Amino acid sequence: MSLYDKRRAETRRAASIFLAPVIILMLIYIAYPIYDSFNISFFRWNGITAGRAFIGIQNWLDLMRDSSFWASFKNNVVIMILSIVIQIPIGLALATFLDFGGKKLNVFKVIWFVPLLMSSVAVGFLFRYALATNGGLISTIFGWFGGGNIDLLGDPNRALLTVIMVICWQFIPFYMVYFMAAYTNISFDIYEASIIDGATRGQYFLNIALPLLTPAMKSAAILSMVGSLKYFDLIYVMTGGGPGTSTELMATYMYKQSFKNFNMGYGSTVACGMFILISLMALITMRLLNSGKED
């Protein structure tokens, strides 16, 4: 009995020593900041001077009525939906192509992968120039087919869609390698057996691979969803949220409020609102997807 207790105490001590660095860092850089953001959201504070005024839930009331915030939330949702609808099928198609084609298609894999290696800042700047009205990539290609110059990022009606296309350009390779990994988890025997039984590759894909890939597609959808809702760098660099609020996102709005207008109290409120919305949507989606599993 005492030996058992001694061993348990020893395990507990070892566990806390091994876990201490990770826990301390996460407390300092994740847990405390979350608490502090909620705390700051009840103040009016410019972030520079020490003086800050407690204003209760005023910031939160403002947030509820802030049409710019809700416009950016809407943009996030549009990006989320189109990202899932565009990136996952194309990523899956590319992975399927590579899976069927085997090693000889390596060139495709290598080049398709390149966008994923570039930083969002580089992608953002590159496309700012590539999408320029005069002398841009798309305008030039349009010109070959007899079209004129086209203003993709400056037109409020087109900007969001243009930005989404760039996001897809950057992240489709991610879903491609994701589904390539999922394919390697399907045993080769299954493929062989189905081909011997006379299935075409199309039948194999539709009736065998696709059902086996469903779990991977679900987690890809969750990844894409959470990613789209907290999206920041690329858009901040490429459009800065403009023109107007046409490509404004929750994160870019939060950044501008806090570090451009030095309205840190309200910026914290936006960050907290964003945190709450993302957590809620992630929880609900996971519930829905998991309840589907039990059927």
Add this chain to the structure above:
Amino acid sequence: MDSVRDSKNKSTFAWAIAFVFALIWLAAAFLPFFFMVLNSFKEKFEMLVSGVFNLPESWYPTNYIEILTGTFWTFFFNSIIVVGISLILLLFISACASYPLARFKFALAKPLYGVIVACMSIPIHITLIPVFKMATYTGMYDSIWALIGPYIAFAIPISVFILTTFVGGIPLEIEESAEIDGCNKYRMFFSIILPLAKPGLSTIAIYNGVNMWNEFSFAYTLTQSAGKRTLPLAIWEFQGQYSMNTPMIMAVLTLTVMPMIIMFIVFQDKLVKGMTAGAVKG
């Protein structure tokens, strides 16, 4: 016999269509990159005069020479230092954490693991103002040291997740026989778990290395002066000086992207594997 040939024809036809789409995507993925590299070798106004896709009249290296003899290396070495230190510390502490989470039996193991993994979906923006505040209070604001803490902390969840799964997959027998020989938990970790976890460690090193190398939000918020910034932010410095000189901007972009491309060429398969393993969460 006929039907077999039919289906074969049909499948080659389908394959041809797939191939055409594959080529279209190849162009889409490659053209922007090509645009960047090609135009980086042009003179200031050449791009406007001769068009975007024309080869440069002469491969003009001056843009590169100007950048490489300037502040570029400061940014580059700042990135090396930040990513290097962050990665080493991250690998060590997340390996430490994954060992008890995968192996020890104690009441908190499951909930703790759950909380750590759930932190993967936390947007960094909710921590941005408090972390900025901490950096100014501790005097670390506008130095590369301010970046290391947040970089490690936000890489912990995915790393602990991958490593715990990995350590859990190491056969128990080795540890059991070591325990019978009187090996305590600390020696067990350093002489058995850590060496056996190498493949898992290299996966998280690649995945987090790429992400840290390209990180933007914290670097942009916590540093200000050119000498203290990391490579992705180098572009701001040059953009101020050369805002009308598109080829110059393209040269800067090409140089900031090159280290990763070179890494990719050298470690191609490992890198793809690392990026994927990082993606497969649950």
